[in-house]
Amino acid sequence: MQGPGRTGRGRGHLRHRPGYAVLAALLVAAVGSGCAAGTDSRTVTGAGAGAGPGAKALAGQPGGPAGNAGAAGTRAAQAEKARLAQAARVIAAKKWGLAGTPLAAPAPPAVKPHITTRKGFEVEGGDDSLPPVFTTVPTEKKIVFLTMDDGDDKDPELLRMMSELNIPYSAFLSDYLVRDDYAYFKDAQSRGVTLNNHTLKHRYLPGLSHDEQKREICDQQDIIEKQFGSRPRLFRPPYGNYNGDTLRIAKSCGITAVPLWSEEAFPDHMEWREEDQDLHPGDIILTHFRGQKDWKGSMPDLVRAVMKVITDKGYAVARLEDYV
Structure with missing residues (x-):
């Protein structure tokens, strides 16, 4: 089988603008930490299970969210995470000179x-x-x-x-x-x-x-x-x-x-x-x-x-x- 005809060490020539980098870093940090609520996959799986700072109670357990409310919260957190990620991408696109x-x-x-x-x-x-x-x-x-x-x-x-x-x-x-x-x-x-x-x-x-x-x-x-x-x-x-x-x-x-x-x-x-x-x-x-x-x-x-x-x-x- 023959694919289409196929036609180094180059380096990018952009001058980086620190302002873009700082804003992008802040947004990425927000995506990684500020929106973590509702998306942590760790759960309490039984009586006596360790409930450290990162543990999350299951819906219906003492201290846990109601099922529907928990799902809605997760969706809201995911939507906010996606929004922040796209905002960071907007900044990065300007920094790197994309059209x-x-x-x-x-x-x-x-x-x-x-x-x-x-x-x-x-x-x-x-x-x-x-x-x-x-x-x-x-x-x-x-x-x-x-x-x-x-x-x-x-x-x-x-x-x-x-x-x-x-x-x-x-x-x-x-x-x-x-x-x-x-x-x-x-x-x-x-x-x-x-x-x-x-x-x-x-x-x-x-x-x-x-x-x-x-x-x-x-x-x-x-x-x-x-x-x-x-x-x-x-x-x-x-x-x-x-x-x-x-x-x-x-x-x-x-x-x-x-x-x-x-x-x-x-x-x-x-x-x-x-x-x-x-x-x-x-x-x-x-x-x-x-x-x-x-x-x-x-x-x-x-x-x-x-x-x-x-x-x-x-x-x-x-x-x-x-x-x-």
């Missing part, structure tokens, strides 16, 4: 959607037991998913920008580009970024033997688990190319899904898989950890450009792993 404030994604589904291989992306002899290969997640919500490949450019501005804007994204890493600075991606992981498999050396997999493919895929699984503490479930083959061996090997070492992409983002344009050249609910957007040496722009430039397209079209960015 508009990113929209907030809806809550993820309680049950993840059933995903199957996209028609035309099947492999010979394949069946439903293999990890599905797809470009769009089935949903009616106006959300898209942002993914970043390879790992060459390690711009600290990107980490700060995405954290302050609260924009989720998923990384697909190739070890030959990542191994010189695992700490950068540990930092990304600590900020909520899921680290997924993009092979050891980014080779064209259908041209490799079974054993060579296994080294590329499964050895990368082992490295990510060793370096970052968890074994990936998601795998993206380089260039979007794969065959039956690829999917069977990926499954054998823990892969459950193979997300490709519907669009690819660059600092100065978008490339579209579909003829209508538009976003659709559940689309997966691809971009790369690259910078000035590879394209005319830094990673923050890339984020500003792709978020303008996403926001102008009325979409929010959701977390891929919440749906897959």
Whole structure:
């Protein structure tokens, strides 16, 4: 299978304005602490259970809220938390020079959607037991998913920008580009970024033997688990190319899904898989950890450009792993 054509170490060029940072920090603190009432998941579970400062009595227990009142209080607290989070995002969008404030994604589904291989992306002899290969997640919500490949450019501005804007994204890493600075991606992981498999050396997999493919895929699984503490479930083959061996090997070492992409983002344009050249609910957007040496722009430039397209079209960015 062939994905769309794929076209550093750049650094963001914004001059940070302390006023924005202070206001954003205050709002984030309010979200994290001032709205905690009604959302603490710890409960008193029985007589004699410790009821320290963080414990919360269950509805109907002595000192606990009435059921309906408790639910209403929780909803009010959640609504206030969402309001403050969006206010912080407004400030961050101005600080980072975005054309508009990113929209907030809806809550993820309680049950993840059933995903199957996209028609035309099947492999010979394949069946439903293999990890599905797809470009769009089935949903009616106006959300898209942002993914970043390879790992060459390690711009600290990107980490700060995405954290302050609260924009989720998923990384697909190739070890030959990542191994010189695992700490950068540990930092990304600590900020909520899921680290997924993009092979050891980014080779064209259908041209490799079974054993060579296994080294590329499964050895990368082992490295990510060793370096970052968890074994990936998601795998993206380089260039979007794969065959039956690829999917069977990926499954054998823990892969459950193979997300490709519907669009690819660059600092100065978008490339579209579909003829209508538009976003659709559940689309997966691809971009790369690259910078000035590879394209005319830094990673923050890339984020500003792709978020303008996403926001102008009325979409929010959701977390891929919440749906897959």
